[in-house]
Amino acid sequence: MLKLRNTFTGDKEKFIPMIDGKVSMYVCGMTVYDYCHIGHARVLVVFDVLSKYLRYIYGDENVVYVRNITDIDDKIIARALHNNEALDDLTGRYIAAMHEDTERLGVQDPDMEPRATHHMPQIIAMIATLIEKEVAYQAQNGDVYFRISAATAYGRLARKNIDDLRAGIRVEVDDVKENPLDFVLWKHTKLGEPSWNSPWGKGRPGWHIECSAMSMHCLGDQFDIHGGGLDLKFPHHENEIAQSEGCSGHKYVNYWVHNGFVRIDSEKMSKSLGNYVFIRDVLQEYKPEVVRYFIISSHYQSPLNYSEANLENAKSSLFSFYRALVGFELPDSIQIENDNKYSRAFFEALDDDLNTPVALSVLFEMLREVNKIRHIKGSAPEVLAMAAQLKAHAGLLGLLKDDPVEFLQSAIRPGSISSEEVNGMIERRALAKREKNWEESDHIRDCLAAQGVVLEDSHEGQHWRRA
RNA sequence: GGCUGGGUAACAAAGUGGUUAUGUAAUGGAUUGCAAAUCCAUUGACCUCGGUUCGAUUCCGAGCCCAGCCUCCA
16 A cells, blocks of 8 residues: 655655545646756656656546746746847746656656646636635735635645744845735736736736636646745745635645755755756666656655666666666567565555665665576576566566667767667677687777777677677 | 654665565676676665554664755755
């Protein structure tokens, strides 16, 4: 039985869907004014793994996974202005780039990908309801604010109390808010900014209300899982709760799931610190599955330290899995057999709050078993079956999807020696080996090594891979 | 200042009141023309100080250190 750490209560809880056998999940996606960085990759991959596992448990058709796109906000407007570019062009470009990144990372598309600008009627209707219920008000400057004093249990998710928050806040001179903690739902338009018509005049929505409106529109006013990065916990998710529950009058989300940060040099990686690494930059150096392996090699809530050493570690681990699968003819889709000790341990790990590091350790045990029996029995059916199960289980984590030879031999750096050249040299070496010309054979091996190609001799001949 | 997490062997990373996590690296063996890969084996650990306990890395308390949130951020 799957258990998840619910950050609302802080406890590891049994996951019981609201509607028996059906799961609804919403994850805060990207604000599209730049390329996705490794921190984004972590959210994408973590919730991809969770959704894959939920689909495995409940069936593909019984899981609805929604990941939104924020395509209207201050930073987007600022960037468009800076680029002298139309807003739609800018967001369109970065949405396309994001889709490139997710596809390369093997992240399955969510069932729905709502965009804020496509949900203005829902956003406006929600604000209208909040005003009607007097949990929101329009201030003198035309902005509409959420009335914190009307919220029940504000600060519960982030475990903050309103007095502390208020003490720390700096009140601006011209503040029109009733309470400095009140946050904006609708901003009246400023010259040159994109705007939509509303009962409160032309303007645009605040960030928090977008997610409330889109999630409730897609999944209903209460749903199972809401995910996102830890940095969204406060104030974004806190505010979502306040708005959504203020609107519906009942509970909004049953399980809050937050993933930890990616760190770089022991510091949080973020746009505001400027120390981020784009996904597309990492993919110049490492294959997508290596990045994925790196991400899931630690628990989703722990901090994840981005470093070359850790990527290299992930790379060598993943390579050893692929090496073991070379030479086996395995179908792409394999039924998972879950009645053996490996599988039980694997699923026990995933059930335990998605403990992917332990799940990976089970895959290593399967790997060792494959190598061991392969050595004795070659390609006997039971060896193939074991290899197939390894591939199938890894597939649930989004790993071992590639063809092994392709994975091991394809070059990612431009200017690398071509596979044809390598094969030519290997042929010459085979000849030298036959003639027991070890000097020549070793020379060729050294030459290839200098080009980043590793040769391995086996009973069936020479195998090669790129280091 | 308030609030969250965390400190595990060379590195990465789980977990546990007493029994091998796991991977990389290292060492020895099998294998190989030599290597590599693979298999077998081995070394190496739980921040500090108290407390609870027959026994604590694991529970409790204090301290030190690290990261994060309290303002936009995945």
